[in-house]
Amino acid sequence: MSGTWTVLSVALVAWGLLFFYLVRLERRIKELERR
Amino acid sequence: MLLRMLLFAWIAAALIAGFLWAPLVPVLGDTTRVFYFHFPAALLTCVAFGWSTLHSVLYLARRDLAHDAQAAGAAELGLLFCVVATLSGSLWAKAMWGSYWNWDPRETSIFFLMLIYGAYLALRSAVDGEARRARLAAIYSCVAFVAVPFLIFVVPRLYFSLHPEPVLNARGKPDIDPRILLVAAAMFAGETALFAWMLALRVRVARLARAREGA
Numbered sequence: 001m002s003g004t005w006t007v008l009s010v011a012l013v014a015w016g017l018l019f020f021y022l023v024r025l026e027r028r029i030k031e032l033e034r035r
Numbered sequence: 036m037l038l039r040m041l042l043f044a045w046i047a048a049a050l051i052a053g054f055l056w057a058p059l060v061p062v063l064g065d066t067t068r069v070f071y072f073h074f075p076a077a078l079l080t081c082v083a084f085g086w087s088t089l090h091s092v093l094y095l096a097r098r099d100l101a102h103d104a105q106a107a108g109a110a111e112l113g114l115l116f117c118v119v120a121t122l123s124g125s126l127w128a129k130a131m132w133g134s135y136w137n138w139d140p141r142e143t144s145i146f147f148l149m150l151i152y153g154a155y156l157a158l159r160s161a162v163d164g165e166a167r168r169a170r171l172a173a174i175y176s177c178v179a180f181v182a183v184p185f186l187i188f189v190v191p192r193l194y195f196s197l198h199p200e201p202v203l204n205a206r207g208k209p210d211i212d213p214r215i216l217l218v219a220a221a222m223f224a225g226e227t228a229l230f231a232w233m234l235a236l237r238v239r240v241a242r243l244a245r246a247r248e249g250a
Binding site: 007008015019025029032 | 046
């Protein structure tokens with residue numbers, strides 16, 4: 001069971017990191033489009 | 036932003052459901068969970084390459100560079116999902132069949148797909164001139180996509196495969212626990228939305244780059 005939680009946690013953290021990277025990227029693109 | 040947060044919650048919920056709610060297939064054990072990454076990524080590869088080809092055809096018909104940006108972005112993302120499907124499949128193969136790579140018909144097919152679309156991106160980077168690059172890439176994409184249904188749907192059915200029967204088998208019924216299928220479908224829906232978002236960002240970056248070149 002602990003293995004399941006470990007892999008799930010890694011998957012969720014990886015998805016979270018990708019999500020926030022994309023949000024930041026979108027914000028940066030918006031800034032560049034405004035210029 | 037609300038839609039983005041919804042997407043985040045959707046995929047997170049699908050992951051949690053896949054790990055804590057859906058049952059394990061007895062033969063596969065814990066590796067059942069690889070299915071939730073491998074299958075949607077493989078399916079999305081086809082969707083992305085199909086989208087790329089659709090916009091290549093539209094480019095050839097209308098000569099609008101916006102279609103070229105869509106085609107290029109979709110091919111790049113398709114290749115990315117193709118790599119995800121290959122890596123997850125390779126890890127699964129090691130656990131189930133004892134080797135990372137077995138030249139199984141589906142493995143061979145996806146290998147050729149990566150070569151074909153890798154060549155597409157190489158072609159794009161090798162040609163100068165926007166219009167010329169877009170035209171040549173669109174023609175190549177149309178020709179390349181002919182191979183996709185053949186490699187994905189025909190070849191694996193012609194030869195003996197280590198892969199199990201397709202989810203929708205010869206009897207036309209999914210031979211899989213409905214909860215597993217539901218999580219895989221939810222992951223596919225979420226990843227499709229993720230693909231659409233990433234593609235939109237990629238197209239906007241291409242537009243910015245074009246504007247900068249023109250300035």
